[in-house]
Amino acid sequence: MNSSDLTIAIVGATGAVGRIALDLLADRNHPADKVVAMASARSAGKQIRYADTEITVIEATPESFENVDVAFISATSEVSKQLAPEAVKRGTLVIDDGSTFRMEDSVPLVVPEVNGADVEWHEGIISIPNCTTTPLVMVLDALRSISPITAVTVSTYQSVTGTGAAADAELMAQSRAVLDTKDVEIAEYPHQIAFNVLPQVDDFLANGYTKEEEKMLNESRKILHEPALRLSSTCVRVPVQVSHSESVAVEFQDSVSAEEARNALNSADGVLLVDEPSNSVYPMPLKAAGTDEVQVGRVREDIAHDTGLNLWLSCDNLRKGAALNALQILDEVLKRDRLKPSKVAAVI
Numbered sequence: 001m002n003s004s005d006l007t008i009a010i011v012g013a014t015g016a017v018g019r020i021a022l023d024l025l026a027d028r029n030h031p032a033d034k035v036v037a038m039a040s041a042r043s044a045g046k047q048i049r050y051a052d053t054e055i056t057v058i059e060a061t062p063e064s065f066e067n068v069d070v071a072f073i074s075a076t077s078e079v080s081k082q083l084a085p086e087a088v089k090r091g092t093l094v095i096d097d098g099s100t101f102r103m104e105d106s107v108p109l110v111v112p113e114v115n116g117a118d119v120e121w122h123e124g125i126i127s128i129p130n131c132t133t134t135p136l137v138m139v140l141d142a143l144r145s146i147s148p149i150t151a152v153t154v155s156t157y158q159s160v161t162g163t164g165a166a167a168d169a170e171l172m173a174q175s176r177a178v179l180d181t182k183d184v185e186i187a188e189y190p191h192q193i194a195f196n197v198l199p200q201v202d203d204f205l206a207n208g209y210t211k212e213e214e215k216m217l218n219e220s221r222k223i224l225h226e227p228a229l230r231l232s233s234t235c236v237r238v239p240v241q242v243s244h245s246e247s248v249a250v251e252f253q254d255s256v257s258a259e260e261a262r263n264a265l266n267s268a269d270g271v272l273l274v275d276e277p278s279n280s281v282y283p284m285p286l287k288a289a290g291t292d293e294v295q296v297g298r299v300r301e302d303i304a305h306d307t308g309l310n311l312w313l314s315c316d317n318l319r320k321g322a323a324l325n326a327l328q329i330l331d332e333v334l335k336r337d338r339l340k341p342s343k344v345a346a347v348i
């Protein structure tokens with residue numbers, strides 16, 4: 001089956017991820033009359049750009065999924081919790097961008113380049129990972145082909161669109177206010193984000209880590225099928241509009257040369273080696289924004305750990321970190337002829 005034959009709903013079509021999902025569908029020449037743009041009641045009736053035309057946004061309700069083959073839900077946890085089971089009941093495959101279902105045993109959590117085969121056992125809902133987890137597992141999957149990974153330490157540099165369209169607008173407004181020496185208004189984060197760096201992404205847990213850091217650990221374990229993977233992260237919000245970056249330190253069972261690592265990364269699907277330090281060529285959020293690959297560079301042997309390796313990556317959080325990964329999951333489902341679940345979902 002061809003995806004162009006399917007009626008596809010984008011729930012959250014007015015949001016940061018939803019808009020990119022629409023652009024990606026339009027790039028694939030998906031017919032406008034087979035796209036249903038959904039959002040909250042606030043947006044119902046709005047016209048939204050799709051390819052060279054405009055489509056009307058409708059309110060997402062249980063009934064709006066009648067005759068929808070596939071729904072990409074990029075809204076809020078509450079929306080996913082309420083509407084995904086309703087869509088599944090109506091025979092719609094749900095590919096959900098939020099965290100609601102990611103760790104459910106009955107829900108595959110998929111990055112096609114890493115664990116595409118997991119779509120086989122979906123029961124109506126497939127989740128995409130957090131936008132920091134996706135590029136990380138793609139890199140770790142490539143590297144573990146050289147030697148088993150024993151530990152991973154990550155620091156993230158996350159853009160504001162990772163929080164959504166309102167945080168992007170806030171960064172712009174705060175930046176203007178600072179330059180104009182006006183008062184800064186703070187709504188999206190606990191502190192000003194313009195001209196600042198926040199070592200907090202999401203709420204703190206009792207162990208001193210944040211929920212975002214916990215998600216990176218649990219989701220990486222599930223996708224890589226390595227339930228004992230040791231991974232510690234520090235997630236940091238930076239005043240960048242699009243693309244998350246990560247400084248990654250990997251420890252292996254055996255020593256791994258930078259050359260071996262570069263070769264493995266070079267042959268990994270969806271990974272682009274950008275690594276010419278002598279010419280100041282390395283991944284940067286500005287260059288990664290609008291592109292599809294996980295860009296990796298600064299690959300070097302770790303001088304503090306005998307079997308360690310360090311690298312740096314940047315990846316567009318709205319594309320491979322969200323909308324593109326979701327679309328690629330649909331490609332994987334169609335390739336494997338798994339549009340309909342083999343088993344009817346118990347309502348989650």
Ligand SMILES: NC(=O)c1ccc[n+]([C@@H]2O[C@H](COP(=O)([O-])OP(=O)(O)OC[C@H]3O[C@@H](n4cnc5c(N)ncnc54)[C@H](OP(=O)(O)O)[C@@H]3O)[C@@H](O)[C@H]2O)c1
Pocket residue numbers: 011012013014015016017018038039040041042043044060073074075076077079097098099129130131161162163164165166317318321322
């Ligand atoms: N941003 C990223 O990089 C990223 C990456 C991976 C996953 N995700 C996940 O993707 C989801 C969306 O993120 P985002 O960044 O696009 O957020 P966003 O820019 O804040 O957009 C939220 C969208 O949800 C819609 N929405 C809100 N309440 C709704 C309701 N009751 N019914 C239907 N739609 C409703 C909004 O519609 P209105 O305009 O009508 O309010 C808007 O279209 C989140 O679950 C997030 O965790 C985001």
